[in-house]
Amino acid sequence: MSDPAPRLHVKPPQTTPAHRKQLLALVRQGVENKPGVYRMLGPTGTVIYVGQSRVLRSRLLSYFRAKGRRDKAARILRHAFAIEWEYSNTEFGALLRELRLIKQYRPHFNTMMVMDEWPRAYVALTGGSVPGVRVVARSDDPAAVALFGPFRRVAQLREAVRALAESTGLRDCTLEDTVRGTGAARGSALWFKADPTTRFRGAAARSRAPGCLRHDLGTCAGPCVGAGDPQHYRAAAHDVHAFLEGHTDAPVRRLQEAMHEASAALAFERARVLRDRLALVQWLHERVQHFHANVDRLTFRYHAIGQADTEWVYLVRRGTVRAEVRAPRTDDEQATFAELVARVYDGPDPTGADIPTHDLDEFYLVASWFRRRAEEKKRTRPPRLTPRPA
Structure with a gap:
């Protein structure tokens, strides 16, 4: 990409018609x-x-x-005191650069428009001494150590994650949650101001800790009130992580077994509750499997045509762009290009994850680009280079 154009500072310090007129002149002259x-x-x-x-x-x-005051473009321009721009090698490169800048700066108007136009949420696995699973609104949630999504059916996603948490004993709350006075299906999973010092401390600590409704109902291991076995809890957290990574369907199978056992024992009310949880966890499992299947298909070289018919190559691995270079034209450039391709595609992913948490939005940008542009999909090539004949 070319260097950004110089930053345009325009006075007076508030947006007036004269101010916008100066911006217009600068755009006409320079862009x-x-x-x-x-x-x-x-x-x-x-x-x-x-x-x-x-x-x-x-x-x-x-x-x-x-x-008009409701026109988004007019509304943004009324607040613009300066404009910066830079050129990209291709249209795809411009989309990619836009996304990365939005993630870097989190501009007010971009954030508000995404929230207004496309409600979405992610499933986050949290870290720390008491890991958990919960639904978050942002792909850069600071508590997340692994993230999956986004999902558009947010209400159903929340129900499915609650069902997953209830069936595994994992907490789906935050340590800062407090009593909300709402039903368990609507409120937070944790109904007290948690005391981190009570986590997994045994009966003495539990006797001094405030209560947890979820733990009393048997749908949470209660680590935040000092209940449960930490080793068993960590194993459950590992199972949930593997489930969301698409490596196992153990939560589904355990729910099926528990439902059949309850039915055989004539505990039909219990069986009905388990059946409803099972349906939600199966729905989540299907979405997770679909996500990972799409990830596997998005590994290739994309040979795009830019300005003056110049060819640019984007090296895409598991849905994220790892490098952008001009297509090689000489033997030396070809050798350098082959080394870059080998670094990107050979061996384990250098990120250490299928999809890095911070690259989820990029994965969906890449997927959307090729889904909507069949002609561009034809410009993709297998990731590794075929050796030239001797």
């Missing part, structure tokens, strides 16, 4: 119709919006034609 990304900046230089286009000049000029 070309190439693929690229742009950043709208607030009065202190904070990035408030990031966008991209394959025809950057036309896209930026469209902001100045926007009318």
Whole structure:
């Protein structure tokens, strides 16, 4: 990618028609119709919006034609005190750069638009001495050590994760949760101000700790009130992680067995509860399996055509772009390219994970790009190079 254009500082310090007129003149004078990304900046230089286009000049000029207070483009422009832009090698490169800038800056308008237009959530595995599983709204949730999603059916996802937690004994709460006064199906899993010093400390600690409704109902191991066996709890957390990684269906099988046992013992109410949990956990299992199947298909080289018919190669491994280079044209460039390909695709993934937590959004960008553009899918190649004939 080319270097970013110089930052445009325009006064006066508030958005007025005269201010926007100066911005318009600068865009007309400096921006070309190439693929690229742009950043709208607030009065202190904070990035408030990031966008991209394959025809950057036309896209930026469209902001100045926007009318009405409810028009998103007009609303963003009213808060823009400066504009930055940079060009990309290809349209795909512009999309990728836009995503990475949004993840870097988390601009106000980008975040609000995603929340308004596409409610979504992720399943997060949390770390620490008492790991847990819960639903989070952001792909960069600081408590997550592993993340899966996003899922669009957020309400059903919450029910499925609650069912998974209840069937394994894992907590789906945070240590900061407090009493909310709502039913167990609607409220938090933990109904007290947790005391971390009581975790797995035995009966003496439990006698001094506040209670946990979930533990009393038998749907949580109760580690935050000092209950349960830490070794057994860690094994359950490992099973849930393997389940979400797509390596096992053990929670499904255990629920099936428990439901049949309850039915055989004529405990039909218990069997009905287990049946409902089983349906939710099976739904989650199917979504997880679908996710990992898609991941496996997104490993290839993508040979895209950019400006002046220049060919650029994107090395994609398990749905994330690991490198972007111009297609080799000489023997020396070919040798360097072969070394890069070997580093990216051979051996274990250097990230140590199927999909790094911070790259989930990139995975869905790549998947969406090729799903919507069948002609671009034809420009993909097997990941490893075929040796040239002697």
